Amino acid sequence: MKKKYLVLLGLLLSLALALSGCAAGLTASSWPALATDAKNAYLAGGPYVYAVNLQTGAQAWRFPASASAANPFYATPVLTPDGTHLIVGGFDKKLYSLDVQTGLSNWQFTDAHDRYYGGVLVVNDMIYAPNADYNLYALSLKGQLQWTFPADQSIWGAPVSDGANVYFGTLGRKVYAVDAKTGKKVWMQVLDGAILGSPIVLKGKNDLFVGTYGGTLYALSTTDGKTLWSKPVSSWIWAGPVLDGTNLYVGDANGKFVAYSASAGAKVWKADLSLNGAIIGSPCLCGGNIVVGTEAGTVYFIDPTGKILQTIPLSTNMKVYATPAAAGILTLVAPTGGASTDPVLLALDAAGATKWSFIPPK
């Protein structure tokens, strides 16, 4: 009879494993995000935040000391204005302040009820932390909660600010302007699709630019949220556009990459990168060029006139979902999806040659 019990136990365990496997859809998964200062690159990816020396590509530190694969980092890490601390939120519902020299945490904010997908905004000695629990948390630089703004839905993108207000979009297709000091709603605007990425504000012109999952690029007035102009793109927009002061650059899921005039929304030029997959991350303004990564694992260097300068295919299976980052003369790219022996961070020079690559130590 013992054998029968063992068989039954085995069957139940198999069922448990099978269901757990099926539930993989709910287990944590992410792709990396980047920040830089003069000394290090900071890569939040997988279960760790790494500090990587920009000269050598060697690991300076990593956080936490022992990590859980179920709680990776997805949100972009952000440096405080004095450059001494790195603020980053994780899937473990915690927001961490890390010493950039040591990687040790000097405080944690644990009031949020869900994961951090969006990077924080640090401005005027305040931290604005968007969370998937529908709240925007405003904290002091010491991690003390100042106010909480409840939105209609999860906030996946980093907020932006013009000094007076904080602007952010939600999965509920809404863009909010919230008073930066008090956390009171100034206005709210409904758009045609979820907002997964970060808006961008053109200071002095009172313009706010937002890309939507409905496949539209909007210019809104920061004064009242009214639409100044809108342009349909060929597919959904994941991350937000970037702005060089004159033009807006935005990529979509069909791999179309377009430059629009920020003032009127006129198309300036278009680069069709669709043969090499969807554009998920925002482009980077790196060293006077625009750098774009695609899902098929190709990195493009494009000049401001739309001419493709470099086409750099990465190793097989590598995808570029993360927004590249500028680090002096280097462009940092954080691919994902490669083998465990593949690098998770590449430093490219202006010619697209790899200066160093970082493979996390086991």
Added chain:
Amino acid sequence: MWETIIVTPFTNALLYIYKLIGGNFGVAIILFTILIRLITHPLMASQIKGSTKMQEMQNSKEWQDIQKKYKDDKEKLAQEQMKYYKDIGYNPMSSCLPSIIQIPLIFGLYQSIMRALAASPAQLLILTRTVYSFFHVGDLVPLNSSFLWMNLGQPERVYMFGYAIPVLAVIVAITTYVQSKVTMPASTNPKDQGAMMGKMMAVYMPLLLGYFALTFASGLSVYFITGNLIGIAQYAMLGKVNWRALLPGQKPAPVLATRKK
């Protein structure tokens, strides 16, 4: 292959129902579970019929005599069992084959619920690639995952008096237990291994599914509860529900198999 044949069509059907009923994912899960159970009802009926026949057979004196007579000769025992199957018109595959066919459908249903909930950026990206082109993916996001007091994308808790109470997990465990008890065929044979296994399953399955309900998204719990209630209804429709089994000390009268004339 699994993705193309099962998960993708199931996810799209679930999302289609969701759109059709005006964007309530909880109701969509319930309706889709009912739909799948209706489609697989003939298999379920066949399985119930086969199980009942097997139970009848194991309760019969002739079967028990065969077991006693050939207990030391396994080869002969197997031959006599096969002969007995033939005599009473029982196909040994009739009780397990329908279950085997249903298992991938149940797993597919489960996976499609998880896929559609898309609780993180990486999962949303996968969902985006799963939906058929006739859906405008921008219209589907965000999925309205609120249902009654729950967020279907998160494990459920009700906060009362400072305690987080997993109400849905308790309901999942109770309905699983009730389903196991009322649908368990009666047996008078103390050595009936099927009955013993059934009793063990009535204990372990509620605990296991209750644990899943406690840990995973509450959309899954809605699916478990709906599946349990439909399972009871299916047995009831076939006249195979034994409510007395829920009462302590109650033993239903067994039915006996008869040889074909």
